[in-house]
Amino acid sequence: MSHPSRRGVLRLTAGTALLGSFALAGCGRGSDNAATAATAKPVDDSPAKGTVNVWAAQGDANVLDRVIKPFKAANPKLTVKFTLIPNAEYYTKLQSAIAAGKGPDVAQFFPESQAQFLDPSILRPVPDGLVDPSAFFTSLWDAGVVKNVTYTVPWYAYTYALVYRSDLAKKAGVKAPTTWDEMVPFFKALQRAGAGHGLGADIGWDIFNGQDVAMYAWQAGGSLLSSGGKWTLDTPTMVDAIKYNASFFTSGIADTSGPTFLDAQPYFVSGKTACMITGPWVIGQLDAVAKKNGWTASHVATAPLPAGSSGSVSFSAGGSWGVLADSGNADAAWKLIRYISKPSTQVAQYKAYSSLPAVASAWANPAIAGQPLLDAFLTQLKNTRAFPQVSTWQQVATRLGKEMEAVAKGKGTAAKAAANVQAYAESLGTGKG
Structure with missing residues (x-):
């Protein structure tokens, strides 16, 4: 669907x-x-x-x-x-x-x-x-x-997990990454096996990219709000998360010019990209995109998200x-x-x-x-967190997505991005009286 x-x-x-x-x-x-x-x-x-x-x-x-x-x-x-x-x-x-x-x-x-x-x-x-x-x-x-x-x-x-081209992984002789350190080498191996880019990353630079980096911050051991309800975005763990996301682009395994969300599956099927960090709905769509029944079963595998220092956490x-x-x-x-x-x-x-x-x-x-x-x-859903239940989270996530863009394009630092998001979040508060 x-x-x-x-x-x-x-x-x-x-x-x-x-x-x-x-x-x-x-x-x-x-x-x-x-x-x-x-x-x-x-x-x-x-x-x-x-x-x-x-x-x-x-x-x-x-x-x-x-x-x-x-x-x-x-x-x-x-x-x-x-x-x-x-x-x-x-x-x-x-x-x-x-x-x-x-x-x-x-x-x-x-x-x-x-x-x-x-x-x-x-x-x-x-x-x-x-x-x-x-x-x-x-x-x-x-x-x-x-x-x-x-x-x-x-x-x-x-929730999100890795969806990757199993045929290219087999050709490259590699298995799905289980840690952050294994991610870029895995994607580079898929490129050597024939993929245009190892990862197809959505470059909307909006709330959804912000949600992705929030997920990486959790994997690094961070949080988005303190136990007292204060924003905690200008932290070493958030900086690590932004750097991790940027590494996909600065290493050349992902392209800052595409694919967009709606292009993700055609790119994946054609081999322009070899992996998506995405939701389960794509599993039922790929045969139609490939215009071939059984294409997914013979070309696709899935894996939980690679773990940061605090494990494999998704949203x-x-x-x-x-x-x-x-x-x-x-x-x-x-x-x-x-x-x-x-x-x-x-x-x-x-x-x-x-x-x-x-x-x-x-x-x-x-x-x-x-x-x-x-x-x-299913494995990943058992290890997920809820986004902050505050009314300003969507605005904060959107700003986080925009700050990520400069870092991914090599035009800003992760530390500055985290500081900017923290200042913006503090200016909004949490929407509570």
């Missing part, structure tokens, strides 16, 4: 960020909503009734109405209405509706960029006992928690669900979310759209376990 929108949906402008701040300020709601939300009642097993309005971004949710047919059949007095919104417009429209008090009952969120919504004036806390938190990948669950209150339930999951991303504070049918809304969270439902979603489950046990289903190229992503 095609998932470029997973990046496109997060291209939020400063105006969107300001809208998020306005939403956190109360969205026109009174304090009664927060009081009601803080005392969420347990959800029983009685049939769901009434109407539940669901808003979601186009993509993974396109098939959800079909996936939940058994739930609708078991709850005949319930009507579920889906509104699917283009990814690029989704958060803007959702925040506008929330501010006007005209939001849905249930809304989809993205764990990597949902912090501005995690507030009792916007979302109801997840009722105790609705689902088992330990059933989900830890970092995905953590992405919905603020001040020990959980506001969202994970739906589908993804968690995907989809999640929340119930709005002013929902008129929260009981039925939570029952719908509970059904979507069942392992069997998540497997059905995978079969319908290749959305990988946020519930770890669902990965044992033969439909998923029988796909060996997904193994590295």
